[in-house]
Amino acid sequence: MSEAPFDLHLLILTEDSGGEGPLRALSLKMLRLVDSSYREQRVDLEPASDATRRAMRGNHYAARTTAGHRDRVNLARDIARYLLDERGFVLFHVDADQAWEDREKQSDNIRRFHEIVKPNVEQAVVDLLAGLQSARDTTEIMSRLHLVSPYWCIESWLYQNTVVAGDLCRKHYSGRDAPRFEYWKEHRDELDEEDKPKAQICLNGRYNHDLASQGFPARAVDEVGKSFHETVERLRSSPALVAALAATHPSY
Numbered sequence: 166m167s168e169a170p171f172d173l174h175l176l177i178l179t180e181d182s183g184g185e186g187p188l189r190a191l192s193l194k195m196l197r198l199v200d201s202s203y204r205e206q207r208v209d210l211e212p213a214s215d216a217t218r219r220a221m222r223g224n225h226y227a228a229r230t231t232a233g234h235r236d237r238v239n240l241a242r243d244i245a246r247y248l249l250d251e252r253g254f255v256l257f258h259v260d261a262d263q264a265w266e267d268r269e270k271q272s273d274n275i276r277r278f279h280e281i282v283k284p285n286v287e288q289a290v291v292d293l294l295a296g297l298q299s300a301r302d303t304t305e306i307m308s309r310l311h312l313v314s315p316y317w318c319i320e321s322w323l324y325q326n327t328v329v330a331g332d333l334c335r336k337h338y339s340g341r342d343a344p345r346f347e348y349w350k351e352h353r354d355e356l357d358e359e360d361k362p363k364a365q366i367c368l369n370g371r372y373n374h375d376l377a378s379q380g381f382p383a384r385a386v387d388e389v390g391k392s393f394h395e396t397v398e399r400l401r402s403s404p405a406l407v408a409a410l411a412a413t414h415p416s417y
Contacts, residue, residue, distance in 0.1 A: 171209035172412040176247050178213055179258040180221050180274075181319060183370055185213065188258050188313065190377035191322065198387055199400050200410035207413035217243045224259065227277045237285050244282075245289035248309045249301075254406055257282065258313040265316040265357035265391045275314055286310060309406070311399050316392040320363040321356045323376035324349065325386045325393075330368060330376055338367040357391040 177185045177192060189210050196203060213221070220226040220236035227233065247253045259274040290306050315322050324330055327350040334343045345366065349356055356362065363370055386393045400406055 170207075172207045172252060173406075173409040174209045174211055174247070174250055174253045176211050176213065176244075176253070176255045177258070178217065178221050178244075178255060179319075180224055180260065181258070181370075181373075182222055183373055187319065187323065187373040187377040188256070190374065191381065191383075192256055192313075194377075194381055194383035195397050195400060196410060198383055198397050199407065202414055203410040204413040204415065214243060216240075224274065224277060227281055237281065240282070241285035241289040244286045244310065245293055248286070248290060248306050249293060252409055254309045254311065254403075254409070256311050256313050258315075258319070260318040261314050261316040261392065262318065263316060264360070268316065272314075275312070278312055278314075283307070283310070305405065308403060311396075311403065311406075313396050314392060315396075316357045317359065317361060318363055319373065320366070320368075320370060321359065322386065322393050323373055323381075324356055324362055324366065324368075325353060325389075326376045326379070326381045329379050329381075330372075333368055333372050333375065334366075341367045353385065353389045354391065357389070 175192065177189050179185050179188050181188070192210070193205055193208070196208065216236075216239045220240040225233060226236040226240050228236070244255050244257075247255055257278060259278055261268070261272040262274055263270075263272045287303065287307055290303055294301060294303065324346070327346040331340075331343045331346040334340055334346065342365075359365065368376075383393075387397055388394070
């Protein structure tokens with residue numbers, strides 16, 4: 166990990182083939198909702214390793230193959246090593262691939278996180294602690310691993326940036342879907358229910374980083390009370406994360 170004087174190390178993992186950029190930008194906005202006074206320059210957003218990226222793409226770690234097994238092992242070890250840093254946290258992004266109203270029937274991606282990723286990471290943590298002859302609490306360490314799960318998909322959150330999305334639509338696509346963004350601005354709660362919005366809208370995933378980094382209305386999206394709020398609440402309920410953010414305050 167970096168030797169710079171950071172108070173919080175954050176590893177962003179995503180299944181998105183477009184890379185971590187949009188989620189990194191969103192993560193800083195989510196942290197601001199957890200602690201409005203934290204200093205962003207004291208948070209280290211570290212890149213995933215190439216092996217971890219390969220394991221994450223398309224949920225390769227879940228494949229019942231020799232390569233899938235190798236991906237699971239490498240992914241679990243990388244996450245575990247990161248969590249063992251007392252300032253280390255991991256955000257693990259998978260799209261729910263279903264509407265928020267259907268959440269009682271757990272999505273396959275979220276099920277894999279709970280049934281495959283977490284048990285393998287926990288075993289890796291136990292193995293590392295044994296090698297270090299450490300008596301640290303496994304439960305506390307595992308509490309630093311946080312699921313990020315948009316319903317339907319990350320675009321369901323990003324298209325909430327209706328002003329920037331509308332401008333991009335008008336600039337690049339003659340305003341084809343601009344009326345949809347005007348509608349969603351007044352009906353934000355409906356985006357988590359839209360079927361595959363990425364496939365419906367001209368922007369597709371081409372401008373995700375712009376939507377995440379330029380004026381994303383995080384508080385308004387949080388107030389919708391659906392999947393973005395659910396993810397932010399997971400972060401708010403982490404005493405370790407709250408303390409790490411507080412450590413970035415100027416007077417700390």
